[in-house]
Structure formats: structure tokens, C-alpha cells
Amino acid sequence: MVFGVILAGGIGSRMGNVEKPKQYLNVGGKPIILHTLEKFYVNSKFEKLIVLCPSQWINHTKNLVKKNFNDDSKIVVIEGGSTRNETIMNSIRYIEKEYGLDDDTIIVTHDSVRPFLTYRIIEDNIRYAQEYGACDTVIPASDTIVESVGHEVISNIPDRSVMYQGQTPQSFKAKKLKELYEGLTEEEKEILTDACKIFVIKGQDVHLVEGEVFNIKITYPYDLRVAETLIKGEDK
Template identity: 65%
Template sequence: MIFAAILAGGIGSRMGGTDTPKQFLTLGDKPVIIHTIEKFVINSKFDKIIVLSPQNFINHTNNLIDEYLGENDRIVVIEGGKTRNDTLLNSINYINENFDIDDDSIIVTHDSVRPFLTHRIIEDNIEAAKKFGACDTVIPATDTIVESIDGEVIENIPVRDNFYQGQTPQSFKINKLSELINSLSEEETNILTDACKIFVLKGEDVYLVKGDITNIKITYPYDLKLANTILKENES
């Protein structure tokens, strides 16, 4: 079985000037989160599309889905967690409580504020997760990477060719992901907020999937302006 987990639990504190979480801001003629959900709805491979929302926005999210996408029994909105790991566990727990999965069942996890995800990236994630068990969507680093421990002095300038910028989706075999999250110590749980880093820490390989430069994450006000520009170009 194949599941999508759309991570929409954040409150968007870096967006500034608004109390509305960034995933609910308008992009073009509809909310950012709807653009994102649509990318999964049109792919028939997903048995369930799980949207993880702040508790006080669950009803709002359901209302938006009904308004823009209509009734769809493949979509469910549940509460996210306090941290990214907690949110992932909530999605896994929902799957385990409602479906009979096996060791080959896949979860494709994606940021709700990356609305320009492509069909190709989704398909590549599914295939890589099936074959390798874990994958991360990345693009090559284009800027020089500078490392500083204290934020004042350069410690190292590594070879750029070896570095990539992480995007999402990140996709995994569900049982393996659950096993590794549950194996984290309290200290590890507090510092590891990225599922792929959990795999790496535990000595598990994570396969690279080619991302796209337009697969941006809307975090700051400028990002929303850029997203509107990309949307207009795509529509034209």
C-alpha cells in the first residue's frame, strides 16, 4: 500500500504580519495547502492521503478541501504533533490503526508549503522507496557552502560538488521508519527533526531523488511573492 503524509502542522511564525499559518495563505486563487494536496489527489497510486494539521485548524482544513476538491474518501485530516517526528508518528499510528500494511508499504511525506511538487518527483520517490527503503528529494548546491561553528569565523569551506539542498518528499517503507523513530533515545528525539537524518544516524542508506529548483518551500513573505510568479509562469 502507498500513503501520502502532507505535513501541515506548523504555524508559520517566520512568515510575519499574519496570524494565519502559511499553508492557509492564498496562492493565486486558492490556499497553498490545496495546491499541494491536488498533486497527490491526481495520482491514483495513493491509497490514502493524510493531511496533518494543527488541532485548531482541522475543521478549517476539511472545509477548504470540501470547497476546492469536493468530497474525496481518499483524503483524511488528522492532528499533527508538536514536532516533525511526532507528526510523522501520528500519521504512522493512523495507518496502523486503519490499514493492514506489510513491510513493503510506503509513506511519501511532503511539506504542505511546497506547492510545486511534480508528478515526476512523486513517481521517483515511490520507486526509490520501494527499491531502497528510504529516499530524499534533493537538488545540487549552487552556492559555496561555508561552515562556521561560532557564526563569526569560517571553519571550513567544503567541496560544493559533494553537497545538496534537501527538499521534500522524503519517502520510506513505513515499518522501517516506525522502527527507527521508536528506537530513538530521548536526547536523539529532541535533536533529530528530519526523518532522513534518523536513517543516516542509524546506519541506514538513504537514496537521492532528483528534485526541482521550482519545488520551493514557502517560509518567508518573499517566498510567497516568488511562488505567485512561478504559478503565473506555469499557467501561461
């Protein structure tokens, strides 16, 4: 079975002084999270879409789902965790409890504030996760990457031709991800930036999926303006 996992646990602190988490801000006349959910909802391969959000926003999210989707039974809203990876683990625990986990259970995890992913990206994630066990959506780095270990002077300038910028979805065989995560030390968990790093730490391959430049994450106020422009382009 294949499950969509929408990560909506953030509070959007980098968006500035706003009254609600950024995933609930309006773009193109409706909350960002609805644009994102729609991209998953139209794909018939998903057994269930699992939205994970802060506990105080669960009822609000459920109401959004009920008002905007004809078959809201396809979407479940549950509480996220204290970290990104704990949020993903909450989704796996839900799947294990309700459906059971086997070697073929796939989760496609995606930022709720990346509403411009495509059907092709989702399809590639499902296919590569089934074939390879783990995959990450990326685009080639367009700018030179500068490393500064001390945050004051340049330590290294890596070869840009082998550098990529990570996006989402990131997709996995859920049982394997759970096993690897539970095998991490507390020190290893502290250095995690995303779920793919769990596989990398444990020496497991993560296949690359070609992303899109417009598959942006809405993080800053400027991104909202860009998103409004992209939405208008989609509507034409």
C-alpha cells in the same frame, strides 16, 4: 499500499505578522495547501492522502477539502504532533490502526508549503522508497556552503560538489521508519532535523531523488511573491 502524508503542522512564524499559518495563505487565488494537495490527488497510486495540521485548524482544513475535491473520501485530516517527526509518526499510527502496517507500506511525506513538486518527483519517490526503503528529494548546492560552529567565524568550507540542498518529498517504508524512530534515544531525537536523519543515525542508506530548483518551500514573504510568479507561469 502507498500513502501521501502532507505535513501542515507549522504555524509560519517566519512569515511575519499574518493572521493564519502560511499553508492557508492564498497564492494564485487559493490556499497554498490546496495547490500541494492537488499534486497528490491526481496520482492514482495513493491509497489515502493524510493531512496533518494543528488541532485548531482541523475543521477549517476539512472544509477546504470538502469544497475543493470531488472525492474527499480520499483525503483524511488529523492532528499533527509537537515536532515534525512526531507528526509523521501520527500518520503512521493512523495507517497502522486503519490499514495495518507491513513491509511494503510506503509513505511519501511532503511539506504542505511546497506546492510546485511535479508528477515525476512523486513517481520517483514512490519507486525509490519501494526499492531502497528510504529516499530524499535533493538538488545540488549551487552556492558555496560555509560552516561556522561558533556562529562568528568560518570553521570549514566543504567541497560543494558533494553538497546537496534537501527538499521534500521524503519517502520511506513506514514500518522500518517506525522501528528506527522507536529505537532512538531521547538525545538522538533532540538532534533530528528531519525523518531522513533517523535512517542516517542508524546507519541506513537514504537514496537521492533528483528535485527541481522551482520546488521551493514558501517560508518568507518574499517566497509568496516568487510563488505568485510561478503560478502564473503554470497557468500559461
